[in-house]
Amino acid sequence: MALLEVTAATGISVVAGTAVTALLCIGPRQVSRAMTDVDDRLREIAPYLGAALALLAVKQITQGYRLRLSRALDWNITDELYALEGEFVASLQSLTPDATLEFFTVSYMVGFAFLLVAAPVTYFLSEGHGRRHLKELLVAYMLNYAVGTVCYTLFISYGPRNHLETVSGLMYRVYPQTQDLTAAVASNTNVFPSLHTSLSVAVLAVAWRSRRTHPRWTPAAAAVAAAVVFSTMYLGIHWLTDVVVGAALGVGSVSAAARIVDRAESGSAASRPGGEREKPTGRPGDD
Template sequence: MALLEVTAATGLSVVTGTAVTALLCVGPRQVSRAMTDVDDRVREVAPYLGAALALLAVKQLTQGYRLRLSRALDWNITDELYALEGGFVAGLQRLTPEATLEFFTVSYMIGFAFLLVAAPVTYFLSAEGGRRYLKELLVAYMLNYAVGTVCYTLFISYGPRNHLETVSGLMYRVYPQTQDLTAAVASNTNVFPSLHTSLSVAVLVVAWRSRRTHPRWTPVAAAVATAVVFSTMYLGIHWLTDVVVGVALGVGSVIAAARIVDRAEPPSVAADGDQRREPAGRAGDD
């Protein structure tokens, strides 16, 4: 019952936040225009969206097998992560006011899901140039999940809350129902690298790349991504090392995604060409 309630609350919050973001960052008139050619838009991005959904399906279907393989390999790197950074996360928890716990819990649970959904929806509804960024983002998602899946299979790693007595699992202690949802999608050994960090950073990097055509979306993505990345450490879920590697993976995935889309798309739909056809800031006009 707790899983259903948390899932429903998270889903409703993400849907509401995404709708508001679309109206503010894309504009009602552009959203209305997008609805008139939604079929063409879907056909254009269908190969990328289909590949991303297929990868997620395979990831979920093979989760049990990968977990057994990971335990058989038994390459536990938790001690190495602790030796590398020591008590950084414990110090971060001590320095952060406890009054921020609810904010960072919401950032971790809802803010992360919001970024993953709101970013592609925003680009899908935007003027023509937005679809280029949507394709880059979907490829970046796939690269993040592919690398993360390999790392989670090869390496066993427990987060600070499970390894150090000086670090509290704040979110799970105060809001234990949240663990039902996180446990349903990932194992507690899925720590290195932080996919919460890498995917949030990927969204932020694409938002920065699209800042001229989507000026209202960029600061939203920056604020939420920053809160998500910080929350992963403050809540005792990830090590600083996980986050640093996650940042590198997020940036690298977008760089690679841009090159992949360049090779896959004809020159006529290159990002520079789209931006020349669309005046700067047009996508955010009402």
């Protein structure tokens, strides 16, 4: 019952936040216009969306096998992470006011899911380069999950809350029901790198590329992403090293995604009858 309640509360919050974000960031007129050509928009992004969903399905199907393989490899890097940064997370917890616990718990549980959903919905409903940014974001999601899956299979790593007596698993201690949801989607050894960080940074990186056409979305994404990244350490779930590597993965995935989409779109244009290409409308990152 706790899992159902937490999932429902998270889902309702994300849907409501996404709807408000779309109305505030792109306006009711663009949302209304988008409803008139949903089929065309879906057809345009179908290859990217289909590939992303297929990757998630494969990841879910192979989860048990990958966990067994990881245990068989038994490459535990937790001690190395602690040797690298020591008591950083413990110090961070001691310096952060206890009154912020609820805010960062909501950031970790709801803010992260909000970023993953609100960003693609906002771009899907947008005019101009919106769908180009959506394609980049979907490819970046795939790259993050692909790299994360490989790392989680190769490396066993326990977060600070499971390794240090000086670090408390604040969220799980005060809100134990949240552990049901997190345990349902990930193992407690899925620590290096932090996909909460990498995916949040990827959303922010695409938001930065779209800052001229989506000026209201960029600061909103930045604020939520910053809260999510900080929460992963404050709640004792990730090491600073996980976060640093995750941030690098997030930025790198968007850079690679932009190149991948460039090539895919160029190939698509070249395959049209007569080899016709659309007239350039400017670099998506500069719009």
